[in-house]
Amino acid sequence: MSTLEIRNLHVSVETDSAEGREILRGVDLTIRRGETHAIMGPNGSGKSTLAYSIAGHPKYTITEGTVTLDGVDVLAMSVDERARAGVFLAMQYPVEVPGVSVSNFLRSSVTAVRGEAPKLRTWVKEVRDSMATLEMDPAFAERSVNEGFSGGEKKRHEILQMALLKPKIAILDETDSGLDVDALRIVSGGIESVRAAGQTGILLITHYTRILRYVKPEFVHVMAGGRIVDSGGPELAAVLEDAGYDRYVKVTEPAGTVA
């Protein structure tokens, strides 16, 4: 069973000062294939930093701790190696790549991750089926990656990639943000179908409890001040919905601004 283990992770972000600013201050978390975890927390708590650090964004420096996938050091890998090893990050703000069609992009990505080009006939059907699950028009495949996409289209496109890449561990960074109710339902349906296959461990990062009505995590963690300050089952989400993050924020010093 695939397992992502995060141990005592400390991460700094580049700033003008030589030292950088520490955002994560010792995160411990274990995610196994087939499990769904939600990480919740106020703005600036370090949720997105955790996501991007695992994916290998160059802006973040790991100062202490380890991240392993089935015992293999993830932090030693380049960004693309991490993806090929089975780590997927659905981004909050997916980047435009003008002139590169969605179909070309998906095929390049799947070819890289699977290690061989998918057979054309099965590939076309695979993409079409995954797009249908996400209620995406087939014409979408001919558009440039994320260019002119609405918020909902960008998020559906991220989940489409997750469905095709079948990662061992998928980190969904605020995939619910900026979605209206219909788009949230569709995107959640896409996440659910990946989850139902049982091949992927999901780490759902969210500010709001709204998406948890559609995607039910087994584990809920609260992040504040760069640490996981509380963990529990789905009942913890219900508590947060009623009480908010106030009691966590009060007992921890702020980690800074954006994370």
Added chain:
Amino acid sequence: MVTAPVHNGSPDGSSAGTGVGSTATVPVPGSSTGLPVGSRPGVAAGRSDGRPDGRPRPVHSRDPQAHPVPTGREEEWRFTPLRRLRGLLAGPDAADAALEVTVQAPPPVTVEHVGIDDGRIGRVLTPADRVSAFAMTRTERAVVITVPAEAAPEEPVVVRLHGGGGVAYGHLVVEVGAFASATVVLDHTGQATFAGNVELSVGDSASLTLVSLQDWDAGAVHVAAHAATVGRDARFRSFTVTLGGDLVRLSPTVTYAGPGGDAELYGLFFTGAGQHQEHRLLVDHGPRSCRSRVAYKGALQGDGAHAVWIGDVVIGTDAVGTDTYELNRNLVLTDGARADSVPNLEISTGEVVGAGHASATGRFDDEALFYLMARGIPADEARRLVVRGFFAEIVDRIEIDSLRERITAAVEAELGGVV
């Protein structure tokens, strides 16, 4: 007269290193993020007696001596490293067999080699600088390609100009008769110090596509004027693709002979270390109801890479119903490269359909690289995808498969230098 120059880069080199956005005199904020900068200047009636930025129109003459020797401070020459022109401003003697020219023309297209006193020389182009004037006077045999009226050869006319080294002059005339349709490819390769003129006459309701490929060996110098006149309801499309050479300076101009003309000028350049590539465009809207589109995209890579793009559009007092838009985008792949981009728009009539321009120079988007790599795509392939995507809107319009493939391969070979 309203002028709206946008200077993306300055003569004192303050934009060296690039990644710099544009500063504009029109009410468009400068962009430091490499995001597009567009503008739609105001409109006022008035007399048009200068270039869009108010500088005087250059002398037009066949006589080289009528054109003063530039000092490098003139607006027309300030970006060009004059000492790298290998003396072309002085009109050096041509070397023997410096340039081998072969023309492949499908019937019923005719090809003639004529003296420079032939009546068809100089109908469209009167030299606007010394190099062009020397090219006209020193060319011994000009090439005249004629596409008869109503002819529509399926195969392109291919003119191969292969340099064997040394100074060469050339003059090419393409006349496309009324209702005819043709594609002409100019394929420059090899080593040369070449001054050339190209005159293109597109007859009424005719259609001409010109592809000029500058695929020179390293070290070549190429200075050329391309002048096209677009007939009533005629269509002209050009693709200017500059890849090689030490110094390439091309000045394409378009004028319209009647209403309803349509010109689309596309360009692609890949400026490598130490290369100077300069494209100076002028679209002169005289008659009413003509359309022009300009889109040039360049990638720069390596120390001392310097690209210059000047886009002048003039809309005269009679040019009501004009529809024009010009765009230049530069993608800076490494430190040490510099792009200068100067769109200028002069409007002398209030009744236009559209008149706008956009210019932006930006660094390679590291976030796009991260995004692609986070999907398992290795860095070198991700870079290729991004650059290929950047050029796609130009390359995909070229209808000759073999040329498209050659250009794509050449760009990817250039990219191989850093990845």
